[in-house]
Every structure is written in C-alpha cells, then in structure tokens.
Amino acid sequence: MALHKDSYVLLNDGNRMPVIGYGTYAPQNVPKHLAEEGAKVAIDVGYRHIDSAFTYLNEAEVGRAINAKIADGTVKREDLFYTGKLWSSFHTPERVRQGFEKSLKDLQLDYMDLFIIHLPVEFKPEDNPFPVDENGKFLYHNTDLRDTWKAMEALKDEGLVKSIGVSNFNKRQLELILSMPGLKYKPVCNQVECHIYLNQSKLLEFCKSKDIVLVGYSVLGSSRDEQWIDQNSPVVLEDPVLNAIAKKLNRTPAQVAMRYLLQRGVVILAKSFTPARIQQNFQIFDFQLNAEEMKTLDGVNKNLRYLDLKQLADHPKYPFADDY
Ligand SMILES: NC(=O)c1ccc[n+]([C@@H]2O[C@H](COP(=O)([O-])OP(=O)(O)OC[C@H]3O[C@@H](n4cnc5c(N)ncnc54)[C@H](OP(=O)(O)O)[C@@H]3O)[C@@H](O)[C@H]2O)c1
Numbered sequence: 001m002a003l004h005k006d007s008y009v010l011l012n013d014g015n016r017m018p019v020i021g022y023g024t025y026a027p028q029n030v031p032k033h034l035a036e037e038g039a040k041v042a043i044d045v046g047y048r049h050i051d052s053a054f055t056y057l058n059e060a061e062v063g064r065a066i067n068a069k070i071a072d073g074t075v076k077r078e079d080l081f082y083t084g085k086l087w088s089s090f091h092t093p094e095r096v097r098q099g100f101e102k103s104l105k106d107l108q109l110d111y112m113d114l115f116i117i118h119l120p121v122e123f124k125p126e127d128n129p130f131p132v133d134e135n136g137k138f139l140y141h142n143t144d145l146r147d148t149w150k151a152m153e154a155l156k157d158e159g160l161v162k163s164i165g166v167s168n169f170n171k172r173q174l175e176l177i178l179s180m181p182g183l184k185y186k187p188v189c190n191q192v193e194c195h196i197y198l199n200q201s202k203l204l205e206f207c208k209s210k211d212i213v214l215v216g217y218s219v220l221g222s223s224r225d226e227q228w229i230d231q232n233s234p235v236v237l238e239d240p241v242l243n244a245i246a247k248k249l250n251r252t253p254a255q256v257a258m259r260y261l262l263q264r265g266v267v268i269l270a271k272s273f274t275p276a277r278i279q280q281n282f283q284i285f286d287f288q289l290n291a292e293e294m295k296t297l298d299g300v301n302k303n304l305r306y307l308d309l310k311q312l313a314d315h316p317k318y319p320f321a322d323d324y
Contacts, residue, residue, distance in 0.1 A: 003262055004285050005046050011188040012211040013156075015163045017114070018081050019262060020282065021049035023217065023271030025056050027225040032058045034273040039065035041275045043074055045282050051191075051217075051269050053085035053118055054103050055129055063107030082109065083191075085118035085167060086152070091143045092125045096151035100160065115155060116165040116191055120145060120173050120317040121309070140315050145173065146180040153184045167191035167215075168309075170319040171206050178210060191215040193222075194266055195236050196257055196297055197304040202324040204266065216266045220254050220281075222306045223271065229306045241300050245293050252280060259284045260297045 008016040022042035024035045035058040039050060043065070052062045066082065069075050084107070090099030100115060124131045124139040131139040152164045165187040166177070177187060190207055194200045194216030207214045221236025222229060236242070237253045246256045254270070258281060261268050270281045289297070305320060312318050 005282065006048075007285075009213050009267060011163055011213060012186050013163055013188055015113070015188070016081075017163075017189070017213060017215075017267060018047075018049035019267050020047065020258075020284070021051045021081070021083070021215070021267065021269040022047040022278070023269040024050065024052045024058055024062055025223070025271060026058075026273065027223060027227065030273070032061050036061035036065045038273040038275075038278060040069060041278045042282075043069040043080075045279050047278075047282060048075070048079055049081040049083070049267075051083045054087045054099065055085075055118070059084070059103050059106040060108075063109055067108055077109075081113040082107070083114040083116065084112045085116050086148075087129055088119050088121055089123040089125055089129050089131065091117070091122040091141065091145075091148045093143070093147050093151040095125050096148060097155065100155055104160070111159065112161045114163045114165060114188070115152065115161040116167045116187075116189065117145070117148060117152065117169075119168045119309075120166075120170075120319050121312045121315045122317065138312065138315075142316055145176060145317070149177050149180065149183075149187075156185055163188045165189035165191065165212075168319050170322045171203065171324055172322060173317070173319060174206070174210070174212065186210070187212055189213040189215045189267070191217060191269075193218045193305055193307055194261060194268075195219050195221055196239060196242060196260060196300050197221070197234070197236055197302045198306075199264075199298065199301040200266075200324070201298075201301070204264065206324070208265065214266050215269065216261050217269050218306055219258055219261055219268045219270055221257075224306070228309070233304065233306060234302075239300055241296060245289070245296065249287060249289075251287060254281055255284050255287075256289070256297075259287065259289055260294065263289055263294060
C-alpha cells in the first residue's frame with residue numbers, strides 16, 4: 001500500500017504506530033520552551049507521533065504542547081502516539097514504575113502509548129540520573145534486563161502504557177528478551193540510530209523476522225551535540241550522492257534521507273525546532289524513490305554511528321561492540 005501522511009505500522013501487540021514521529025531532543029544549552037513550541041507546530045502540521053524521554057528534560061513542555069492541542073480541538077488524545085523512555089538509573093524492577101510515573105506526572109497525561117528501555121546500559125540506581133565517582137567516571141549497575149522487562153510488562157498490564165519496547169539494543173540483547181522464560185509481551189520496537197550512513201540493514205532484517213519495528217533516530221544525521229558526537233564526522237545532509245538525488249527530484253536532502261528509510265520499512269523520527277523545517281520534513285508522502293535511487297543510497301552506507309556512547313564502552317551491556 002502506498003505511504004501517506006496517516007500511515008501507520010501494526011505492532012506485534014495489535015496497537016498502531018504512525019510511520020513518522022516528531023523528535024524533541026536538543027542539546028542542553030537549547031531553551032526547553034522551543035520543544036513546546038515545536039511540538040505544537042508539529043501537531044498542527046500533521047505529526048501524530050511524538051518522541052521524548054525523561055533525560056531530555058522537556059516532558060513538561062512537550063506534555064503542555066500535547067494538552068494545548070487537545071484543548072483547542074486540533075487532536076484527540078487517542079489520535080496521538082506518545083513515546084517515553086525508561087532512564088538507565090531506573091532499571092531495578094522496583095524503580096521502573098517510579099521512573100515511569102515521574103515522566104507521566106511531568107507530561108500531565110493519563111497514559112503513554114509506548115514506553116521503552118532507553119539503553120541496555122544501566123547506571124547506579126540513585127537520584128542523579130548520571131551518577132559519577134570522584135573522577136567523573138560513570139557509576140554502573142547490572143540488573144538482569146529480563147527483570148527490568150518483567151516490570152515493563154506490569155506497566156502494560158496495568159493499562160498505564162499501551163505498548164512496551166526497547167532502544168539501543170543489539171541482536172543479542174533482543175534475543176535475551178525474546179527467549180526469556182515466561183515472556184508475556186515481546187518488545188514492539190527497537191529504537192536505534194538509523195540513516196544513510198548507518199542503514200542498519202542487518203538489524204532491520206533481524207527485527208522484521210521477529211515482528212519488531214525498527215524505529216530510526218538521527219535520520220537527518222543528529223543535532224551533532226558537542227557533548228556526545230565527534231564534530232569531525234561527515235554530515236549526512238551534505239552527502240553528495242544524497243544531494244544529487246534530491247536535486248534531480250526537486251526535493252531537499254532531508255526529505256530524500258527520510259523517504260529512503262520509510263521505503264525500507266523503518267519508522268522515522270525527525271527533530272526540528274524550526275517551523276519551516278518541521279513542515280518540510282512532513283512533506284515526504286507525495287514522491288517516491290525508484291529502485292535505482294534506493295540502491296544508490298544503499299551504497300553510501302559507512303556503518304558510521306554518531307551516538308557511539310564510547311564513554312560507556314566498559315559497561316558489560318554496552319550494545320555497540322557487536323556487529324549488530
Ligand atoms: N533512543 C535514543 O537513544 C535516541 C537518541 C537520539 C535521538 N532520539 C530521538 O530521535 C529524534 C531525532 O534524532 P536527533 O534529534 O538525534 O536528530 P535528527 O532528527 O537526525 O536531526 C536533528 C537536526 O537536524 C536539523 N534539521 C531538521 N530538519 C532539517 C532540515 N529539513 N534541513 C536541515 N536541517 C534540519 C535540526 O535543526 P533545527 O532544529 O535547528 O531545525 C537538528 O539540528 C530525537 O529528537 C529524539 O526524539 C532517540
């Protein structure tokens with residue numbers, strides 16, 4: 001079926017996820033009110049899927065935007081799909097609910113559509129979300145991910161979340177959950193970095209084979225946050241092959257980069273706080289890439305991961321040392 005602005009994927013628990021989502025992460029120095037204004041523009045433009053997280057420190061603003069757009073009649077709550085994330089200092093089963101409730105309270109919503117484990121890597125369970133020792137080294141913890149998952153299942157059973165999933169998991173970590181004794185709900189998705197330079201073909205194939213949706217983040221090449229990302233890495237939207245195709249089709253590089261992933265069956269998240277770009281990034285349903293253009297774009301893959309989280313590479317559950 002042709003993709004259109006209201007297209008969704010059917011999740012393995014029967015719920016629906018819109019194929020394009022509005023991302024709200026911005027580097028620390030960006031004022032939080034921009035997330036609120038951006039989310040309102042996004043809903044006005046037609047986005048029905050919104051992604052945030054406890055550590056983006058903007059759930060109060062994003063929730064205000066959602067509630068304002070419900071109050072002014074633009075959307076109903078059931079038309080929207082909100083994703084939140086369990087932060088790494090809340091993996092112990094007794095803290096999962098606490099982590100979830102903090103977010104829900106900030107959002108001023110009654111439920112989340114999707115709640116996902118943000119990272120397989122766990123930090124020490126304490127109030128500081130980024131606990132460090134006297135040398136600035138992160139303090140780790142190591143709960144069995146299957147115990148965290150059981151607590152996630154309980155949130156779904158209570159009706160507090162419609163669907164549960166994971167993020168930044170590698171194949172082995174997905175398999176650990178899928179093969180756990182007494183598994184009640186499979187993860188509906190794995191949200192991972194995905195763009196023309198990291199096209200995730202192996203992980204995508206694996207996820208498809210298990211009926212898990214691959215949700216792609218940083219599809220435009222990320223905001224290149226200085227805190228986390230190598231400033232010398234090549235820039236997705238400046239790629240010459242991408243630009244040549246965009247020029248030929250009279251589209252922008254961002255639109256082609258997003259359309260490429262959609263056509264491969266990836267659900268995409270894109271962030272912008274610039275109203276014209278929020279709109280532009282949603283105009284990707286009135287053109288198509290042909291087989292040759294898709295193949296050409298397959299060819300620019302470099303297995304380049306912007307958010308490699310090298311600072312966490314010595315954690316036993318660091319996800320990015322495996323091939324995929
Ligand atoms: N699960 C995870 O661990 C994880 C990690 C990273 C991201 N995410 C989620 O995924 C979302 C998207 O990823 P992301 O924020 O890393 O990056 P992204 O969406 O790939 O890129 C955002 C950057 O691209 C710029 N931009 C947006 N549209 C553009 C256009 N049409 N032309 C040129 N530049 C454009 C934005 O600038 P302006 O805002 O100035 O327009 C911003 O600097 C996040 O916001 C977050 O919700 C999840």
